[in-house]
Amino acid sequence: MVYNENLKRNIPEGWNDGIFADIANITMGQSPDGSSYNETGKGEIFYQGSTDFGIRFPSVRMYTTSPTRYAKQGDILMSVRAPVGAVNIANSDCCIGRGLSAINSMIGSITYVYYVVHYLKVRFDNLNTAGTTFGSITKDELFNLPVVVPSNDVIERFEVICKPIFNKQMEIGFEIESLDKQRNELLPLLMNGQASLNYDLAYQTSFFFLNSIVRSIACSCMDFISLVRFISSRNNAFTLLSAV
Structure with missing residues (x-):
């Protein structure tokens, strides 16, 4: 380990200090004209800020029908306004x-950049805890945040080990998102009587997979599994539903 004057800490020998813009391509968002906003699916999907964020x-x-700044699928979205x-x-x-x-990454490793962003969030959180509130961060401030830059061989080895894990997390995230959507569609049908239980589907593997995943997804009143258990206690089976 060697002491780095710019970072004010020890870093592994052969590593360097740099700025965030050395390892990442960064696009700052810009809001379209307000008259272009809609909730009917016209135009491009639009995210204004972290209020749209989920778990992943x-x-x-x-x-919006008048998009200005874009993010591509797989890009990291970071809030630049509170909570930064x-x-x-x-x-x-x-x-x-x-x-x-x-x-996104300039160094061939989106996983490394992703965890650098998480490290930066921890720094912001620590500063907030210490009383230095970040209401927002400017383009110049974000681009020039000091970071440690590993050697290329370390980044390559990190990518080999961590990318499969990162991809699996993405895959599971998409599955949870899909199941969450199904739950939100199924609950109203069960509760208003538009759907009933189908005994023939009671023990299908797909149902138990759905059971295990959705069990972990919180619902404000009654989650899907609790509702199925409640109904199945009167039908003597755990079953999926079929339309009436």
Whole structure:
């Protein structure tokens, strides 16, 4: 380890200090004309800020017919307004507003850049805890944030080990998103009597997979599994539903 004057800490020998713009392509968001906003699916998906963020992917609430700044599927979305540093991943091409930045890798490792962004969020959180509140971060401030830059061989080895894990997390994230959508569609049908239980599908493998995943997804009143258990206690089986 050697002491680095710019970073004010020890770093591995052969590593360098740099700025965030040395390792990442950064696009700052810009909000389209307000008259172009709609909730009917016209135009491009639009994310204004971290209020659209989920656990890993943002939720689609708004569209715009006059997109200005874009993020590509797989780009890291980072909030540049309070709470600065909140992170999601774009699950499709989209337009980003002034509350967000879109980030991808310049060094061939999106996984390394992703965890650098998480490290920066921890720094912002620590500063907030210490009383230095970040209401926003400017383009110049974001571009010039000091970071440590490993040697190329370390980045390559990191990518080999971590990229499969990162990809699996993405895959599971998409599955959870899909199941979450199904749950939200199925609950109203069960509750208003538009759907009933189908005994023939009771023990299908797909149902138990759905059971295990959705069990972990919170619902404000009653989650899907609790509701199925409640109904199945009167039908003597765990079953999926079929339309009436």
